[in-house]
Amino acid sequence: MKTKHKPYGPYERFIKRPIDIFCALAAIIVFCWLYVIVAILVRVKLGSPVLFTQDRPGKDEKIFKLYKFRTMTDARDEHGNQLPDDVRLTKFGKLLRATSLDELPEAFNILKGDMSVIGPRPLLVKYLPLYNEEQRRRHEVRPGLSGYAQVNGRNAVSWEEKFKLDVEYVDHITFLGDVHIIFSTVMKAFVKREGISSETAATMEEFRGTAVKQ
Template identity: 40%
Template sequence: MYKGFFKRLFDLLLAIIALPLLLIIFAILGPIIYFQDRGTIFYNAPRLGKDGKVFKMYKLRSMKINVPDLRNEDGSTFNAEDDPRLTRIGKFIRKTSLDETPQLLNIIKGDMSIIGPRPDLPEHCDLYKGNEERKLEIKPGVTGYNQAYFRNTIPWKERIQNDIYYIDHLSLWLDIKIFFKTTISVLKREDVFVTEKRTSSKNNTDVGM
Protein backbone atom coordinates (compact mmCIF):
# COMPACT_ATOMS: atom_id res chain seq x y z
CA MET A 1 0.00 0.00 0.00
CA TYR A 2 2.79 2.44 0.87
CA LYS A 3 4.81 1.74 -2.28
CA GLY A 4 1.78 1.89 -4.55
CA PHE A 5 -0.08 4.94 -3.20
CA PHE A 6 1.12 6.68 -0.05
CA LYS A 7 4.71 7.15 -1.22
CA ARG A 8 3.48 9.23 -4.17
CA LEU A 9 1.05 11.12 -1.92
CA PHE A 10 3.80 12.02 0.55
CA ASP A 11 6.08 13.05 -2.32
CA LEU A 12 3.50 15.48 -3.66
CA LEU A 13 2.62 16.96 -0.28
CA LEU A 14 6.23 17.55 0.76
CA ALA A 15 7.22 18.95 -2.65
CA ILE A 16 4.32 21.40 -2.70
CA ILE A 17 5.06 22.51 0.87
CA ALA A 18 8.71 23.11 -0.09
CA LEU A 19 7.89 25.14 -3.23
CA PRO A 20 8.06 28.58 -1.53
CA LEU A 21 11.57 27.74 -0.27
CA LEU A 22 12.53 26.65 -3.79
CA LEU A 23 11.40 30.02 -5.18
CA ILE A 24 13.53 31.83 -2.60
CA ILE A 25 16.56 29.72 -3.58
CA PHE A 26 15.98 30.52 -7.26
CA ALA A 27 15.64 34.23 -6.53
CA ILE A 28 18.93 34.34 -4.62
CA LEU A 29 21.12 31.92 -6.56
CA GLY A 30 19.74 32.41 -10.06
CA PRO A 31 21.25 35.88 -10.67
CA ILE A 32 24.59 34.81 -9.15
CA ILE A 33 24.82 31.76 -11.42
CA TYR A 34 23.95 33.86 -14.46
CA PHE A 35 26.26 36.82 -13.84
CA GLN A 36 29.34 34.71 -13.09
CA ASP A 37 29.65 33.59 -16.72
CA ARG A 38 26.45 34.80 -18.44
CA GLY A 39 25.31 31.21 -18.84
CA THR A 40 22.00 29.50 -18.21
CA ILE A 41 20.74 29.15 -14.65
CA PHE A 42 19.43 25.63 -15.04
CA TYR A 43 20.88 22.43 -16.44
CA ASN A 44 18.41 19.88 -17.79
CA ALA A 45 20.19 16.56 -17.43
CA PRO A 46 18.86 13.52 -19.34
CA ARG A 47 18.49 10.62 -16.93
CA LEU A 48 17.03 7.12 -16.79
CA GLY A 49 13.69 6.97 -15.01
CA LYS A 50 11.30 4.20 -14.03
CA ASP A 51 11.23 1.33 -16.56
CA GLY A 52 14.12 2.93 -18.45
CA LYS A 53 12.16 5.97 -19.61
CA VAL A 54 14.47 8.95 -20.22
CA PHE A 55 13.43 12.23 -18.60
CA LYS A 56 14.96 15.67 -18.02
CA MET A 57 16.24 16.04 -14.47
CA TYR A 58 16.38 19.68 -13.40
CA LYS A 59 19.44 21.09 -11.64
CA LEU A 60 20.96 24.46 -10.91
CA ARG A 61 23.99 24.76 -13.17
CA SER A 62 27.23 24.34 -11.23
CA MET A 63 29.67 24.08 -14.14
CA LYS A 64 30.98 26.43 -16.77
CA ILE A 65 29.48 26.34 -20.25
CA ASN A 66 30.74 23.72 -22.75
CA VAL A 67 33.14 21.90 -20.46
CA PRO A 68 34.18 18.28 -21.18
CA ASP A 69 32.21 15.40 -19.67
CA LEU A 70 34.77 13.50 -17.58
CA ARG A 71 34.11 9.95 -16.44
CA ASN A 72 35.55 7.61 -13.82
CA GLU A 73 36.84 4.16 -14.73
CA ASP A 74 33.51 2.56 -13.76
CA GLY A 75 31.58 4.82 -16.15
CA SER A 76 30.19 7.14 -13.48
CA THR A 77 30.62 10.90 -13.76
CA PHE A 78 33.77 12.50 -12.35
CA ASN A 79 33.21 14.74 -9.36
CA ALA A 80 35.98 16.45 -7.38
CA GLU A 81 36.25 19.51 -5.15
CA ASP A 82 39.12 20.97 -7.18
CA ASP A 83 37.37 20.33 -10.50
CA PRO A 84 38.25 23.35 -12.70
CA ARG A 85 34.94 22.94 -14.54
CA LEU A 86 33.02 24.22 -11.52
CA THR A 87 32.12 27.90 -11.23
CA ARG A 88 32.73 29.69 -7.94
CA ILE A 89 29.08 29.51 -6.97
CA GLY A 90 28.99 25.99 -8.41
CA LYS A 91 31.39 24.73 -5.74
CA PHE A 92 29.11 26.11 -3.05
CA ILE A 93 25.86 24.70 -4.40
CA ARG A 94 27.51 21.31 -4.93
CA LYS A 95 28.78 21.18 -1.34
CA THR A 96 25.39 22.17 0.03
CA SER A 97 23.42 20.07 -2.50
CA LEU A 98 21.44 23.18 -3.46
CA ASP A 99 22.04 22.30 -7.11
CA GLU A 100 19.59 19.42 -6.65
CA THR A 101 16.69 21.52 -5.32
CA PRO A 102 14.96 22.03 -8.72
CA GLN A 103 14.21 18.30 -8.67
CA LEU A 104 11.21 19.20 -6.55
CA LEU A 105 9.66 20.06 -9.93
CA ASN A 106 10.52 16.56 -11.18
CA ILE A 107 8.72 15.16 -8.15
CA ILE A 108 5.59 17.17 -8.87
CA LYS A 109 5.71 16.10 -12.53
CA GLY A 110 5.94 12.46 -11.46
CA ASP A 111 9.41 11.76 -12.88
CA MET A 112 11.03 11.31 -9.49
CA SER A 113 10.39 10.53 -5.84
CA ILE A 114 11.95 12.15 -2.79
CA ILE A 115 13.57 8.82 -1.85
CA GLY A 116 14.80 6.33 -4.42
CA PRO A 117 17.83 5.24 -6.45
CA ARG A 118 19.74 8.18 -7.91
CA PRO A 119 19.11 8.20 -11.68
CA ASP A 120 21.81 7.06 -14.06
CA LEU A 121 22.78 8.52 -17.41
CA PRO A 122 20.86 7.07 -20.41
CA GLU A 123 24.01 5.40 -21.79
CA HIS A 124 24.51 3.55 -18.50
CA CYS A 125 21.65 1.26 -19.50
CA ASP A 126 24.09 -0.54 -21.83
CA LEU A 127 26.48 -1.11 -18.93
CA TYR A 128 23.98 -2.92 -16.68
CA LYS A 129 24.72 -6.60 -16.09
CA GLY A 130 22.85 -9.37 -14.31
CA ASN A 131 20.14 -7.96 -12.08
CA GLU A 132 21.32 -4.33 -12.28
CA GLU A 133 18.39 -3.22 -14.46
CA ARG A 134 16.22 -3.81 -11.40
CA LYS A 135 17.14 -0.34 -10.17
CA LEU A 136 14.73 0.92 -12.85
CA GLU A 137 11.76 -0.82 -11.21
CA ILE A 138 10.84 2.30 -9.25
CA LYS A 139 11.12 6.06 -9.73
CA PRO A 140 14.56 7.54 -9.07
CA GLY A 141 14.97 9.76 -6.03
CA VAL A 142 16.38 13.14 -5.12
CA THR A 143 18.16 11.21 -2.40
CA GLY A 144 18.40 7.54 -1.57
CA TYR A 145 19.99 4.77 0.44
CA ASN A 146 23.44 5.38 -1.04
CA GLN A 147 23.31 9.14 -0.61
CA ALA A 148 22.25 8.83 3.02
CA TYR A 149 24.76 6.22 4.15
CA PHE A 150 27.66 6.33 1.70
CA ARG A 151 27.33 9.55 -0.36
CA ASN A 152 30.14 9.29 -2.98
CA THR A 153 32.48 6.89 -1.19
CA ILE A 154 31.62 3.62 -2.98
CA PRO A 155 31.89 2.51 -6.64
CA TRP A 156 28.95 2.86 -9.01
CA LYS A 157 28.33 -0.90 -9.32
CA GLU A 158 28.14 -1.23 -5.54
CA ARG A 159 25.68 1.64 -5.46
CA ILE A 160 23.44 -0.25 -7.88
CA GLN A 161 23.33 -3.27 -5.57
CA ASN A 162 22.43 -0.97 -2.68
CA ASP A 163 19.63 0.46 -4.83
CA ILE A 164 18.29 -3.06 -5.37
CA TYR A 165 18.50 -3.69 -1.62
CA TYR A 166 16.42 -0.55 -1.10
CA ILE A 167 13.81 -1.70 -3.63
CA ASP A 168 13.50 -5.08 -1.90
CA HIS A 169 13.11 -3.47 1.54
CA LEU A 170 11.15 -0.35 0.60
CA SER A 171 8.96 0.85 3.46
CA LEU A 172 7.78 4.05 5.11
CA TRP A 173 10.16 3.50 8.02
CA LEU A 174 13.16 3.01 5.74
CA ASP A 175 12.28 6.19 3.80
CA ILE A 176 12.03 8.16 7.05
CA LYS A 177 15.46 6.93 8.17
CA ILE A 178 16.99 7.78 4.77
CA PHE A 179 15.42 11.25 4.81
CA PHE A 180 16.85 12.20 8.20
CA LYS A 181 20.23 10.53 7.56
CA THR A 182 20.49 12.51 4.30
CA THR A 183 19.72 15.73 6.13
CA ILE A 184 22.55 15.07 8.58
CA SER A 185 24.99 14.19 5.75
CA VAL A 186 24.13 17.36 3.81
CA LEU A 187 24.52 19.57 6.86
CA LYS A 188 27.91 18.01 7.62
CA ARG A 189 28.90 18.27 3.91
CA GLU A 190 30.63 14.89 4.13
CA ASP A 191 31.86 12.86 1.13
CA VAL A 192 30.38 15.23 -1.46
CA PHE A 193 33.19 14.73 -3.97
CA VAL A 194 34.91 11.69 -5.45
CA THR A 195 38.34 11.55 -7.02
CA GLU A 196 38.45 8.34 -9.06
CA LYS A 197 40.65 8.26 -12.17
CA ARG A 198 39.21 9.93 -15.26
CA THR A 199 39.24 7.91 -18.47
CA SER A 200 37.14 9.71 -21.11
CA SER A 201 35.67 13.07 -21.96
CA LYS A 202 33.24 14.82 -24.27
CA ASN A 203 31.68 18.27 -24.29
CA ASN A 204 28.89 18.91 -21.83
CA THR A 205 27.74 21.73 -19.61
CA ASP A 206 27.07 20.07 -16.28
CA VAL A 207 27.52 16.40 -15.53
CA GLY A 208 27.42 15.89 -11.76
CA MET A 209 25.34 12.98 -10.58
Protein backbone atom coordinates (compact mmCIF):
# COMPACT_ATOMS: atom_id res chain seq x y z
CA MET A 1 0.00 0.00 0.00
CA LYS A 2 1.32 3.43 -0.90
CA THR A 3 1.93 5.61 2.15
CA LYS A 4 2.20 9.38 2.20
CA HIS A 5 5.57 10.77 3.23
CA LYS A 6 5.55 12.62 6.52
CA PRO A 7 8.27 15.21 7.23
CA TYR A 8 10.51 14.00 10.01
CA GLY A 9 11.42 17.28 11.68
CA PRO A 10 11.32 21.10 11.70
CA TYR A 11 13.94 21.35 8.94
CA GLU A 12 11.92 19.44 6.40
CA ARG A 13 8.62 20.95 7.51
CA PHE A 14 9.46 24.63 7.82
CA ILE A 15 13.02 25.42 6.71
CA LYS A 16 13.94 23.39 3.63
CA ARG A 17 11.56 25.16 1.23
CA PRO A 18 12.51 28.74 2.27
CA ILE A 19 16.19 27.80 1.90
CA ASP A 20 15.42 26.43 -1.58
CA ILE A 21 13.81 29.72 -2.61
CA PHE A 22 16.68 31.78 -1.17
CA CYS A 23 19.34 29.64 -2.87
CA ALA A 24 17.58 29.69 -6.24
CA LEU A 25 17.11 33.47 -6.16
CA ALA A 26 20.69 34.02 -5.04
CA ALA A 27 22.02 31.77 -7.83
CA ILE A 28 20.00 33.56 -10.51
CA ILE A 29 21.04 37.04 -9.29
CA VAL A 30 24.69 36.30 -8.56
CA PHE A 31 25.29 34.20 -11.67
CA CYS A 32 23.08 36.06 -14.15
CA TRP A 33 26.24 36.86 -16.14
CA LEU A 34 27.03 33.14 -16.33
CA TYR A 35 23.53 32.34 -17.56
CA VAL A 36 24.03 34.84 -20.39
CA ILE A 37 27.48 33.53 -21.34
CA VAL A 38 26.39 29.88 -21.36
CA ALA A 39 23.25 30.72 -23.34
CA ILE A 40 25.30 32.53 -26.00
CA LEU A 41 27.82 29.67 -26.23
CA VAL A 42 25.04 27.08 -26.53
CA ARG A 43 23.38 29.11 -29.28
CA VAL A 44 26.68 29.42 -31.21
CA LYS A 45 27.95 25.87 -30.73
CA LEU A 46 24.75 23.81 -30.63
CA GLY A 47 22.10 26.02 -32.21
CA SER A 48 18.60 26.76 -30.98
CA PRO A 49 16.61 26.32 -28.91
CA VAL A 50 19.10 27.16 -26.18
CA LEU A 51 16.98 25.51 -23.50
CA PHE A 52 16.10 21.84 -23.39
CA THR A 53 12.69 21.18 -21.82
CA GLN A 54 11.24 17.82 -20.95
CA ASP A 55 8.39 16.44 -18.88
CA ARG A 56 9.59 14.88 -15.64
CA PRO A 57 7.70 13.44 -12.64
CA GLY A 58 7.99 15.44 -9.44
CA LYS A 59 6.60 15.11 -5.92
CA ASP A 60 3.74 12.62 -5.80
CA GLU A 61 4.50 11.88 -9.47
CA LYS A 62 3.08 15.22 -10.61
CA ILE A 63 4.47 16.02 -14.07
CA PHE A 64 6.38 19.28 -14.62
CA LYS A 65 8.59 20.85 -17.29
CA LEU A 66 12.30 20.54 -16.50
CA TYR A 67 14.59 23.31 -17.82
CA LYS A 68 18.23 22.71 -18.81
CA PHE A 69 20.73 24.15 -21.24
CA ARG A 70 20.93 21.83 -24.21
CA THR A 71 24.07 19.72 -24.51
CA MET A 72 23.38 17.79 -27.72
CA THR A 73 23.00 18.65 -31.37
CA ASP A 74 19.90 17.70 -33.32
CA ALA A 75 21.90 15.58 -35.78
CA ARG A 76 19.81 13.02 -37.70
CA ASP A 77 20.43 10.23 -40.19
CA GLU A 78 19.24 10.18 -43.80
CA HIS A 79 15.84 8.89 -42.65
CA GLY A 80 15.29 11.77 -40.23
CA ASN A 81 15.92 9.72 -37.09
CA GLN A 82 17.99 11.26 -34.31
CA LEU A 83 21.49 9.85 -34.02
CA PRO A 84 22.56 8.12 -30.75
CA ASP A 85 23.38 10.25 -27.70
CA ASP A 86 27.11 9.55 -27.90
CA VAL A 87 27.16 11.00 -31.42
CA ARG A 88 25.07 14.08 -30.67
CA LEU A 89 26.88 14.86 -27.40
CA THR A 90 29.70 17.22 -28.38
CA LYS A 91 32.87 18.11 -26.46
CA PHE A 92 31.22 21.35 -25.43
CA GLY A 93 28.14 19.45 -24.27
CA LYS A 94 30.33 17.07 -22.26
CA LEU A 95 31.99 20.08 -20.61
CA LEU A 96 28.61 21.54 -19.64
CA ARG A 97 27.59 18.23 -18.11
CA ALA A 98 30.92 17.64 -16.36
CA THR A 99 30.63 21.04 -14.63
CA SER A 100 26.82 20.77 -14.23
CA LEU A 101 26.45 24.15 -15.96
CA ASP A 102 23.71 22.63 -18.13
CA GLU A 103 21.56 22.45 -14.99
CA LEU A 104 21.67 26.18 -14.18
CA PRO A 105 18.11 26.79 -15.51
CA GLU A 106 16.74 24.33 -12.96
CA ALA A 107 16.97 27.20 -10.47
CA PHE A 108 13.71 28.39 -12.03
CA ASN A 109 12.15 24.97 -11.39
CA ILE A 110 13.17 25.35 -7.75
CA LEU A 111 11.56 28.80 -7.55
CA LYS A 112 8.33 27.41 -9.02
CA GLY A 113 8.25 24.67 -6.42
CA ASP A 114 8.75 21.83 -8.90
CA MET A 115 12.12 20.96 -7.38
CA SER A 116 14.33 21.35 -4.33
CA VAL A 117 18.06 22.07 -4.16
CA ILE A 118 18.60 18.55 -2.78
CA GLY A 119 16.45 15.51 -3.51
CA PRO A 120 16.22 12.50 -5.83
CA ARG A 121 16.96 13.54 -9.42
CA PRO A 122 13.84 13.80 -11.62
CA LEU A 123 13.95 11.03 -14.23
CA LEU A 124 11.91 10.21 -17.33
CA VAL A 125 8.13 9.90 -17.27
CA LYS A 126 8.32 6.60 -19.14
CA TYR A 127 10.06 5.02 -16.13
CA LEU A 128 7.02 5.48 -13.86
CA PRO A 129 5.38 2.11 -14.68
CA LEU A 130 8.72 0.31 -14.21
CA TYR A 131 9.39 1.15 -10.55
CA ASN A 132 8.64 -1.35 -7.84
CA GLU A 133 6.86 -0.09 -4.73
CA GLU A 134 10.07 0.67 -2.84
CA GLN A 135 11.67 2.52 -5.78
CA ARG A 136 8.49 4.55 -6.29
CA ARG A 137 9.03 6.08 -2.84
CA ARG A 138 11.64 8.41 -4.39
CA HIS A 139 8.67 10.52 -5.52
CA GLU A 140 7.43 11.17 -1.99
CA VAL A 141 9.51 14.38 -1.87
CA ARG A 142 10.44 17.10 -4.36
CA PRO A 143 13.15 16.03 -6.82
CA GLY A 144 16.47 17.83 -6.49
CA LEU A 145 19.13 19.66 -8.44
CA SER A 146 21.49 17.18 -6.80
CA GLY A 147 20.95 14.28 -4.49
CA TYR A 148 22.38 11.55 -2.31
CA ALA A 149 22.77 9.21 -5.30
CA GLN A 150 24.59 11.88 -7.30
CA VAL A 151 27.35 12.22 -4.71
CA ASN A 152 27.64 8.44 -4.36
CA GLY A 153 28.32 7.45 -7.95
CA ARG A 154 26.01 9.57 -10.12
CA ASN A 155 25.77 7.70 -13.46
CA ALA A 156 28.49 5.18 -12.57
CA VAL A 157 26.31 3.05 -10.25
CA SER A 158 23.43 0.75 -11.17
CA TRP A 159 19.84 1.94 -11.27
CA GLU A 160 18.98 -0.32 -8.33
CA GLU A 161 21.73 1.17 -6.18
CA LYS A 162 20.75 4.68 -7.22
CA PHE A 163 17.10 4.13 -6.24
CA LYS A 164 18.17 2.58 -2.94
CA LEU A 165 20.16 5.73 -2.16
CA ASP A 166 17.20 7.93 -3.20
CA VAL A 167 14.85 6.16 -0.80
CA GLU A 168 17.48 6.30 1.95
CA TYR A 169 17.56 10.08 1.47
CA VAL A 170 13.75 10.31 1.62
CA ASP A 171 13.86 8.59 5.00
CA HIS A 172 16.70 10.70 6.42
CA ILE A 173 16.28 14.35 5.36
CA THR A 174 18.34 16.64 7.61
CA PHE A 175 19.94 20.07 7.32
CA LEU A 176 23.46 18.72 7.86
CA GLY A 177 22.80 15.95 5.35
CA ASP A 178 21.75 18.47 2.69
CA VAL A 179 24.80 20.65 3.42
CA HIS A 180 27.05 17.61 3.02
CA ILE A 181 25.43 16.73 -0.33
CA ILE A 182 25.85 20.31 -1.59
CA PHE A 183 29.54 20.35 -0.62
CA SER A 184 30.11 16.91 -2.16
CA THR A 185 28.31 17.97 -5.36
CA VAL A 186 30.59 20.99 -5.79
CA MET A 187 33.67 18.84 -5.20
CA LYS A 188 32.61 16.19 -7.72
CA ALA A 189 31.46 18.67 -10.38
CA PHE A 190 34.38 21.08 -10.32
CA VAL A 191 37.28 19.15 -8.75
CA LYS A 192 37.01 15.39 -9.22
CA ARG A 193 34.46 15.25 -12.07
CA GLU A 194 33.45 11.70 -11.20
CA GLY A 195 30.51 9.59 -12.38
CA ILE A 196 29.48 11.72 -15.36
CA SER A 197 28.95 8.65 -17.52
CA SER A 198 28.27 5.00 -16.93
CA GLU A 199 30.73 2.40 -18.14
CA THR A 200 28.71 1.61 -21.27
CA ALA A 201 26.91 4.82 -22.23
CA ALA A 202 27.51 8.53 -22.81
CA THR A 203 25.18 9.36 -19.92
CA MET A 204 23.25 6.49 -18.31
CA GLU A 205 21.73 3.34 -19.73
CA GLU A 206 17.94 3.31 -20.06
CA PHE A 207 16.11 1.91 -17.04
CA ARG A 208 14.14 -1.20 -18.03
CA GLY A 209 12.80 -2.24 -14.65
CA THR A 210 14.18 -4.35 -11.82
CA ALA A 211 13.94 -8.10 -12.14
CA VAL A 212 11.81 -9.70 -9.45
CA LYS A 213 13.75 -12.27 -7.42
CA GLN A 214 12.09 -15.68 -7.29
